[in-house]
Structure formats: C-alpha cells, structure tokens
Amino acid sequence: MFWRKFEERLFNFLIRLATIIIIGCLFVIVLTIVVKGLPAMSWDMISKSPSGGFYLGKEGGVLNAIVGSLYLGIGASLFALLLSIPVVVYMNVYAPTHSKFAQYIRISLDILYGIPSIVYGAFGFLIMIYLGLKVSLLAGIVTVGLLVLPIMARTMDEVIRTIPKELTEASLSLGATKWETAMKVLLRQAFPGILTAILLGFGRAIGDAASVIFTTGFTDNVPESILQPAATLPLAIFFQLGSPIQEVVNRAYASALILTIMILVISISSRLLSRRFNKNIIK
Amino acid sequence: MVLPLRILLDKVAGKSVLCLSVLIGSLLFLIVGGLYFKSLPILESHSFWDLISKSIWKPGKEQFGFLPYILSTVYITIISLTIAVPLCILCSVYLSEYASKRVKSFVTSLVDILAGIPSVIFGIWGIIMIVPFISDTLAPAFGQEDTTGYSILAGGLVLAIMVFPIVIHIMLEVLRTVPVELREASLSLGANKWETIKKVVLRKAAPGIIAAIVLGFSRAFGETLAVLMVVGNTALIPHSIFDAGYPLPALIANNYGEMMSIPLYDSALMFASFLLLVVILIFNVAARFFMMRVERRMS
Structure with missing residues (x-):
C-alpha cells in the first residue's frame, strides 16, 4: 500500500x-x-564583410554571411514553394478520391522529410556535377530548396485537408473549374497555413549547414550573381569558431546570436501570423 | 467546338500539376539511385562486407574501412537515445495526462521553438558548455583526467536535446489517440492515476512510442554539424564514452574538399551517404509499420 x-x-x-x-x-x-x-556585437559586425580573410582577418563583420543566408533562404523558399503548390493542388483537387498515387506522394514526402541534410548535400553535389555547375548560390538554392520542399508541401497539405469538403463541392457545383476552385477557394482558405509553411521552410533553409557545405561554398564577399559562391551564417559560425584568433571567434559568437535571433523571430511571428489570419476563415 | 479559355486553362493546369507531382514523386528514387550509382565504383573494387567491417582508413592507399565511422555513429545515437527516451516519455506523459491546457500549449510551443533551432547553434552551445563540463567535471569524476571533452558523450548529449522535439511531438500524438474510456475504466476500478498510465495508457500506446523512438533514432543517425563540432573527429573505434569518435556524416562533411583529388575517394564518400540513406529508409519503414499497428489497435 x-x-x-x-x-x-x-x-x-x-x-x-x-x-x-x-x-x-x-x-x-x-x-x-x-x-x-x-x-x-557591434554595428560593424552587421554592416561590413570580413577584411583580410574570414579565418585570419581581425577586422570587419559578417555582412557577407547575413546577406548570403537571406539570399539563400529566400531563393530556396521560393523554389520549394513553386514546386510544392502544384503538388499540393494535385493531391487535393485533381487526384481522384482515394488515389493511390496521391497517397504515395504523401508517404514519399514524409520519408524525404526524414532524410538528413548531409545526404541532400551529397545529392545536390551530384546534380551540380551533372549540370556542370560550380559551387554557387544557385546550386545551394536548388539543394536547400529540395531539402525544404517536403516540410512545405506536407504542412500545406495538412492545412488544406482540414478545409471542409462542402466548400470545394459548393464551388464546383456553381460551375467553377477545378483550377478556379483550387486558386480562389482552397488556397485562399489555406492562406495562413501556406504562410506558416513558407516561414517554416525559410527558417529551416537559413539554418541548415550540412547541405550548403558542398554546394554553396564560402566567400568573404557579398555575392553579386547567382552563379557565385555565397557565405551563409551557419558556415560562418562553423568556420570562424575554429580560428586561433579571438576576434574571429567573437565573430562566430556574433553570427550565432544573429542566426538565433532570426530563427526566433521567424518562429514566433509565424505563430502570431497564423493566429491572426485564422480569424478570417470560414469554418 | 472551341473550348472556353477557362476550361482550357483548367485542363492545362491539371496536366502540369500532374507532371510536377510525378517529378516530386520520383525524387526519392532519384536520390537513392543517384547515390547508389555514384558508389558503384567503390563497390566494384571492394566487397561490401570489407567496407563495413574493416577499420583501416587510408584513402591514398585505397583502403576504405568504414567500421570506426559506423561504430561512432551507432554509439553516439545509442547514448543520445538513452538520455532522450526516458525524459521524453516522462515529459509527454506529463503534458498529455497531467498538465492543464495552458501549460500544455505553452510547453509545446517552446518545444516547437527548440525544434527550429539550427544544428550549428546546438554545436556552438556544446563547445561552450558541454565540452568543458565533461573535461573539467564529469570525466575527472569517473577517473579520466586526460580528456579534452570532445567525446562521443558530448555528441550524444547535444544530440539528445536535438531529438527531444521530434520524439515528444509524435508521443503526444500517440497518447492522444488512446481512448478516454479506457482511462476511465481503469480509474473506476480503483487504480490510481499513475497505475492507469503505466498499465493502460503506455501499454496501449507502446507501438506508437516505439515508432517515436525509431524516428528519433533516424534523426540522430543523420545529424551532422552539431555532432561534428563536439565529437573530436579521430578515426579510431571509441572504447569509452569519453573517447573521441568520428561519425559518418562528419566524415562526409569534413572531406568534401579533397575528395575529387584522390581516386575512389568521392565514391567512398557517396557510399557513406548511401549507407546513411539506406539505414534511415529502413528506420522510416519500421516506424510506419509500428504506427499502422497503433491505428489498427485504436480503431
């Protein structure tokens, strides 16, 4: 007892x-x-690129990595969005009910979600060689875009699946085509969910390091074209932390703070956004 | 009959979303196929068994023994799960059975935020806190004076924290599917709350909990940068948890630069990625199998 x-x-x-x-x-x-x-942290840290090499130069900041990460994050999210919207539309509108193929895509996206980023890095490297690309922002965008795709597509899919069937049927019965229904009813209803999905993907894209190590490279300069290599914040942390010079190590700490703040802002704002937009949805 | 433009648009859109879906559907096969194709050269010159059972790593002499890397990965994963699984089970039980709605939503949002933190942040935190803690406090307490702190234990600890969100998330989903009636039946027979959880809820949810652990395992298995930063990266088989290790993902990430200059080296690294991928695919299929059993049990 x-x-x-x-x-x-x-x-x-x-x-x-x-x-x-x-x-x-x-x-x-x-x-x-x-x-x-x-x-x-200092103003120089976010307004200047490192001078004298990122590993040994004592002067300058991490502007190159901040801008590189933003370019990469925005590019990869756009790329993933362009691929995932059609897939989600197909699975929820065009695919016949209980379609085996739609079911398969859902499962394969779930599996893709579980694949580690280093494997995406290796695969991105293969694509890069196959297409004859050099280490560049473009190669990074494609690789990270593929990495982010499953997260985005599945998040949107889950949101769209919660939309009542009656809404779709009402739209179709009024003579709207499937495409019109998808664009004007489903995607509009799912807008907060899509926004959350984009932010989730963006957060993952700027934070990932293992997949860009192969594909995006690292540089001291702010990239001027999509075919140049770009620095990213995670790699700025990783590379500069190993330096014997204290100023450079401090730059790594500052980059870590900047990255953490960006991620926290993204994840908190996505929460607030989805709460705010949820008010305008027909239940 | 001429089709109206909007009908035509609908048809074109339908075809194009189907095409893109087929493309995305084949992505998994492309990744598996691509990596397999690239690891063929090394599989032709070395037998598969030799590659995974030998421990000499001299790419210059075409000796590729993956054993130290594989064992490091396995050890680190086991350490991280030994830490993470009990904590996650306890935490999910609290959140799903005891916590008020407000506490639950507060804690789950914090866990979601934890899930979003990039691995490199975990790595730098590991270097600042975990590594000195191990070398100054923990290792001397176990009579190991001469460690740097960069060890598979450090890797396991950092990984454990990274695995929390994914495991808790799935466990909460699973615990939610256990019918309330079962709990009420047990309570009405005089069992107290903990007995109900232990003998009814957890037992009923067991396959789902296994699925959560397996998925956590697959996350831990492939995690690269956080582990690479704290694990020491020496290619020897670790004999104690205070020894340094060199997991497979770290091997791939560290050597991408030189892999094109030595014959078979690139193929060896692609083989390492392929190995990771296959193990993770197997875990995923296993987790799916367990989840299917949960669904069958609950309905």
Whole structure:
C-alpha cells in the first residue's frame, strides 16, 4: 500500500522534472548564445564583410554571411514553394478520391522529410556535377530548396485537408473549374497555413549547414550573381569558431546570436501570423 | 467546338500539376539511385562486407574501412537515445495526462521553438558548455583526467536535446489517440492515476512510442554539424564514452574538399551517404509499420 502511494508521488515528481529539464535546455541554449554573442556585437559586425580573410582577418563583420543566408533562404523558399503548390493542388483537387498515387506522394514526402541534410548535400553535389555547375548560390538554392520542399508541401497539405469538403463541392457545383476552385477557394482558405509553411521552410533553409557545405561554398564577399559562391551564417559560425584568433571567434559568437535571433523571430511571428489570419476563415 | 479559355486553362493546369507531382514523386528514387550509382565504383573494387567491417582508413592507399565511422555513429545515437527516451516519455506523459491546457500549449510551443533551432547553434552551445563540463567535471569524476571533452558523450548529449522535439511531438500524438474510456475504466476500478498510465495508457500506446523512438533514432543517425563540432573527429573505434569518435556524416562533411583529388575517394564518400540513406529508409519503414499497428489497435 505504501509502495503504491510512493510510486505515484515519485513519478508525479519525475514527470515534472523531465519537463523542466527539457524546457530548461532551450533557455540555457538561448541564454548562452546571448551571453557570448552580445559583447561581440557591434554595428560593424552587421554592416561590413570580413577584411583580410574570414579565418585570419581581425577586422570587419559578417555582412557577407547575413546577406548570403537571406539570399539563400529566400531563393530556396521560393523554389520549394513553386514546386510544392502544384503538388499540393494535385493531391487535393485533381487526384481522384482515394488515389493511390496521391497517397504515395504523401508517404514519399514524409520519408524525404526524414532524410538528413548531409545526404541532400551529397545529392545536390551530384546534380551540380551533372549540370556542370560550380559551387554557387544557385546550386545551394536548388539543394536547400529540395531539402525544404517536403516540410512545405506536407504542412500545406495538412492545412488544406482540414478545409471542409462542402466548400470545394459548393464551388464546383456553381460551375467553377477545378483550377478556379483550387486558386480562389482552397488556397485562399489555406492562406495562413501556406504562410506558416513558407516561414517554416525559410527558417529551416537559413539554418541548415550540412547541405550548403558542398554546394554553396564560402566567400568573404557579398555575392553579386547567382552563379557565385555565397557565405551563409551557419558556415560562418562553423568556420570562424575554429580560428586561433579571438576576434574571429567573437565573430562566430556574433553570427550565432544573429542566426538565433532570426530563427526566433521567424518562429514566433509565424505563430502570431497564423493566429491572426485564422480569424478570417470560414469554418 | 472551341473550348472556353477557362476550361482550357483548367485542363492545362491539371496536366502540369500532374507532371510536377510525378517529378516530386520520383525524387526519392532519384536520390537513392543517384547515390547508389555514384558508389558503384567503390563497390566494384571492394566487397561490401570489407567496407563495413574493416577499420583501416587510408584513402591514398585505397583502403576504405568504414567500421570506426559506423561504430561512432551507432554509439553516439545509442547514448543520445538513452538520455532522450526516458525524459521524453516522462515529459509527454506529463503534458498529455497531467498538465492543464495552458501549460500544455505553452510547453509545446517552446518545444516547437527548440525544434527550429539550427544544428550549428546546438554545436556552438556544446563547445561552450558541454565540452568543458565533461573535461573539467564529469570525466575527472569517473577517473579520466586526460580528456579534452570532445567525446562521443558530448555528441550524444547535444544530440539528445536535438531529438527531444521530434520524439515528444509524435508521443503526444500517440497518447492522444488512446481512448478516454479506457482511462476511465481503469480509474473506476480503483487504480490510481499513475497505475492507469503505466498499465493502460503506455501499454496501449507502446507501438506508437516505439515508432517515436525509431524516428528519433533516424534523426540522430543523420545529424551532422552539431555532432561534428563536439565529437573530436579521430578515426579510431571509441572504447569509452569519453573517447573521441568520428561519425559518418562528419566524415562526409569534413572531406568534401579533397575528395575529387584522390581516386575512389568521392565514391567512398557517396557510399557513406548511401549507407546513411539506406539505414534511415529502413528506420522510416519500421516506424510506419509500428504506427499502422497503433491505428489498427485504436480503431
């Protein structure tokens, strides 16, 4: 009898402890990055590219990586969006009900979602060689775009699937074509979901390092064309952290802070956005 | 009869979304096929068994033994799951059975934010906190004075935190599918809340929990940069958790620069990616199988 009560008490305590540990990790990580990154921050850090080489030069900031990451993130999200909207439209509008093929695409997207980014990196490298591309922003956009595609497509798909069937049927019964229904009813209804999906994809795209290491390369300059290599924030952190010079290591800390802030802003704003737009939807 | 423009547009759009869908549907095969095709040269000159069971790595002499890399990956994954699985089960039980709605939504949003943090941030945090903690406190406590802290334990710890969100997410989904009636039946028979959870809820959700663990496993298996930054990267088979290791993804990421200059080297690295991919595909199929059992059980 005593044991029963004791066991219940013990686990009551343990489950709360486990939850606190898990949330605590998030706070400790963010706090560590802020404490290390804040002293290294300055206006130069976000307005200048490194001078004298990113590994040894003491002067300058990480503008090259900030701009590179933004280019890459925006490019990859656009690329993934252009591919995922048609697929989602096909799965939800054009595919016959209970279509085996649509079912297969859902499963294959789920599996693609689980493939690690280093494998995408290797695959992107193969595409690059096959197409005769050099290490460049374009190769990075294609690779990261493919990496982000499953996240975007499946997020949108889940949102569209929650839209009541009656809405689609009402539109079709009034004589609208499937395309018109998809564009004017489904995608409009799913707009907040699509926005969330884009932000999710963008966040993943600017944070990923293993896939760009092969394809986008690294450079001290802000890229001027899509065919040039580009620096990215994750790689700026990774490469500069190994430097023996303290100023360069500080640049890595500052990049980590910048990246963390970007990611936090994206993930919090996507939450707020979807809450706000949800008000305008026909339930 | 001339088709009106809007009907024509509909037909064209229908065909083009179908084409794109076929393309995306074949992406998985393209990746598997492409990597397999590129690893053929090394599979032709070395037997598969030799590649995965030998431990000498001298690309210049065409000796490619993947064993240290494979073992490092496996050890790190096991360490991370030993830490993550109990914590995740306890946390999901709290969130789904005990926590109020507000606490639950607060904690799950924090977990979602954790999921969005890039791996390189985990890596830099590992270098700042975990590595010194191991070399200064933990390793001396176990009588190991001369470690740098860059070890498979550090990799496992960092990975464990990265695996939390995905495992918790799936476990919450699974626990939600356990019917309320079952809990009520157990409680009405005099079992207390913990007994109900232990003997009814968790048992009923067991296949789903296994699926969550398997998916966490596959995430941990392929994680690259965070682990690479804290694991030390020496190509020896680790003998204790304080030894450095060199996991497969790190091998690929570290050597992309020189792989084109040595014969068979690029093929060896593509083989490493192929190996990762195949293991992860197997895990995914296994997880799917377990999830299917959950659905059957609950309906």
